Amino acid sequence: MTTPRSPARRRSEKMLLRFDGAERAAHWANAVLFFVLIGTGIILYVGQLSILVGRRVLIDDIHVYCGLALPLPLLLSLSGSWGKGLRADLSRFNRWSADDRRWLRLSVKARPEREAGRDALIIGKFNAGQKLNAAFVGGVIVVMLATGAVMHWYSPWPLAWRTGATFAHQWLALAVVIVVVGHIGYALRDPAALRSMFKGTISRRWALRHAPAWVVETDAAQLATKTAAKANRPD
């Protein structure tokens, strides 16, 4: 037997909250900073562009200030009561199941085998690629900040360290550009996932296909909430 429901309610049951406001704010603030850092970094690094643009001291200042601001969006979004969603996702990024490892190992297989293999896996809210991306971005923020600081406040450091910091900063920057281009590429190939980074929600149908364990987890949480509410209701 089913009870009649309003269309709005039905729609909301079909949608799951993937990223809350704090997470989306952190993501887009990060995106803007990465964009400016990559742009100014390329100008500083590629001689021909540097000649064309000039104003090296100004470009350098923009790069340094955006770099210093880089950890702020994540730290601010993690702290406080609004950080609950991001904190939970951080722990999701950290923990890898056996199926996550299988998912990653399938990356090297040809497409039919890869897709068939991955369809058989039970993946949570994030797949192994997304988990790797998150860990990479976290590491990048720390290393770029540290190496950039040695480059900018060079006085206390031996010359070999300055050279080393420059070397590490440049190679990691190259890796960042590749990963960011890949990240945007994957997002453009999955418009529903991309839309969820703007609106926050994603369809249950999408989640069942890409993140089945997360759907189960969300449903269990909702059921627990309902049960608790029922238990507390005076009757």
Added chain:
Amino acid sequence: MESPPEDPGPPSTETTDPDPSGGTSPVGRRVFLGIVGLGAVGIVAGSRIESGLHTVVAPLQAHDPTGLSNLIPGGNQWEIYNASNGAFPDVSQEEFQLNIDGMVDTPLTLSYTDLQAMPPTTLVKTFQCVTGWTVPDVHWQGVLLSEILDRAGVKAGASALRFFSSDNFDTESLTLAQARRPDIIVAYQMLGAPVTREHGGPVRLYVAPMYGYKSLKWLSRITVTNEVVPGYWEQQGYSVDAWIGNSNGL
């Protein structure tokens, strides 16, 4: 990248642990720490790794007509800076003039061919930028700065030199004692060919014992004075006496 512990709270109505089933491992944290560790190794040992890499990359760059391999980090490539608001000065060898003025007996104006007619000095040295990048074994040819000073005749009481680029954007300084060293030249050749426009041609200063910013590009004027006036990069905070390994914090 481990989240801080959630509030213990009542037996929960929300899932704080997304995977309570066990059988998971903190791979995310390992990847994160691995990258941080690599970064630390990069700072401490990157300079040695870079010279090793150079032996591999340099032959590739020498045979790469596209020049794209020059973008590989750590290939000991030049980094070209443009601090001004405009394009680099564009001066031909024919138009080139170097003026020597200030506290001299005879103010001079030297042409490109005048410089070529003077006794040449050749230097092969590692070019070292204060920010850390280096280019090994760079070949330079030019005229000793002291030779030019002798020709103009320095007046008693003079103690310093000011250098100006042809767009007057970049300036530099040396003490007179520094300028007399045998490894400071007014260079018209670099890397075995005439100095290119982007490297500061047709004529630039090359101050071998000091960081790259002292080697002023597009040299057009030398003024002999009795006080050191800090140049453009020194006004940005770099040391006036820019000895490699013994200035800018070392």
